[in-house]
Amino acid sequence: MEAAQPKNNMPETPADVAAAPADSIVTESGLASKVLQAGTGDVKPSATDAVTVHYSGWTTDGKMFDSSVSRGEPTSFPLGQVIAGWTEGLQLMVVGEKRRFWIPEDLAYGPVVAGSGRPGGMLCFDVELLAIKEIAKPPADAEKTAGGVAYKIIKQGSGEKPGADSVVTFHFTAKTMAGETVQDTRKEQSPPSMPLDKLPPVLAEILAEMDTAEQRQAWLPEPQAPGGFIVADLELVSFKQAPPAPAVPEDVAAVPADAEKTDSGLAHKVLSAGKGEEKPKATDTVKVHYSGWTTDGEMFDSSVTRGEPTEFPLNGVIKGWTEGVQLMVTGEKRRFWIPAELAYGPAVPGSGRPGGMLVFDIEFLEIVR
Template identity: 30%
Template sequence: MRRALAVLAAVPLMFFAAACGSDDGTGAAPATATASGAAASGLKVTGNVGAKPTVAFPAGSPATKSSYEVIQPGSGDGIKAGDRVIVNLTVWNWDGKGNAVQGSSYDTKAPETIPVNEQLPQVLQEGFTKVKHGGRLLAVLASDIEAQPQATSAEPTKVFVFDVVGTQPPALKVATGKETGESIKGVKVDNPGGEKAPTLTTKTDEKPSKELVVKTVIQGTGAKVQPNQMVTVHYTGKIWGSDQQFDSSWERGEPAEFPLNQVIQGWQQGLAGVPVGSRVVMSIPPEMGYGAQEQQGIPANSTLVFVVDVLGAY
């Protein structure tokens, strides 16, 4: 499920791809439907918001036109374009045969976060802005979405039920908190203050540690990063001893965003448990980085040094 949502940012059609299986859900009393936009092709959603729903499918062929329907409007804060909406979601393949459920965050017990932006299919961009926190949205994503240039193959019609849990606070622009005075011997981090990038210096005759070393430069006060979360960070990376820079999100002018469990081991272990808002400096030995494999701008068997601002996690 998380893999499907992670690639959604780059390839909206891949939102269709179910990445986990589950059993059919069980429902309670039917929810009151409030139609908004195109009707959802005769689908009937049952169950209470906050529990895994059930969908009854009409007879005949699957819908070929995407649509959404507000099942419960919710009574909390509204959702607007640009928000990161936190949802429990359940997805089905609508094939006119088994209409099998493909996955549900109610089974994994891990709500998902979806950016409401132009990279979402239009039907979801509009649908999410019609529900509030505590609401439920039904969406059909059909073949008419495949006109997008990113589409590479036909996918079956998908049915989603989204229960809105809330919205993710916007990512920070820079680390915020108290400087700790911590450092790694041989490495220097200068903190200019404001929203300016820190300066990392790794020119040293000191020998790097053979172990992962993580030091907190600025202590943030946000929630701790979890190993399976998406993270938003600003960073600069250099080679130990040479001060050779090989990457910097600061120089690109925008933070990076990625699933923490899909990057090098040094990042996975080094950032897990770090509070949002922190600035850390990490020394990563070769076996937790790129090992004996040369990368673009990174010699084989290099010890990597990063200064990282943890701006958000969801």
């Protein structure tokens, strides 16, 4: 659905730019609008659609701060990714319609803030809706998982499915409703491997239903865009039985008396000796196996349960790891009690990160050359 595009010129400042006139329509949110030019048809965009528009925007003192009209090029965007006043207002329009909006600051960029580079306070916009495009919506013939996630099988697999306690290796490409790629594991050195029960539930549900080598496209609900989706291309590369989870250390709750302690407060204890004398430097990349617990005995991460060691630059992790792994030699296994200030800080509900003192068992496998 498209309408003719306006000619390139400099829009005039609206006579009513300073305040919404008496004949404007005001929604419950406080958004005021007035139709300047009628459109065609009765189809209006939804919050999950993309639109193409021409627009000009002014502050209430008549200063124009942006205009696609003056640039001579319309602009396109997903309705769920703009200011709330635009998301609401464009859904009132049909193609070809031109409407003036008076958007209160709480539906725009907030109050005026000197030096912010953004217009503040109430803003006035003239918007012409040129086209509507449905994007990131599951097709009518899409199947659904038991949990209601829509998908289509792109390539059939071998007929073998992972179990609930499997470690899955998979490729994952995710795009936003605007078509922007936010993650692509095919650009990484190797596909990720994770226990199914450690993946986000919506992703785990899809992979649990897939056969080895199967490829699917799925439409994952996007919490950050209500009513929208992340479009994901998935391939189940392989899976294997997850190794048993390491036992919770008996001394997980507190540093034992026989542990050593550095000047920084990092406590540690050798569990099994290594070989050689070479120790890594902070600038080295190392390969390790590890498991981590909070002091109540909850394991929050483990390369052991994934069945794959991990590599990382020592200066790119928490301070307790950077310091602690430099004490180790190849083949050594050591337990660390890392105080909050050398880990992720204090416990913060809802942060998604473990807090307070953390306990790690680390096996140092090698320096990656």
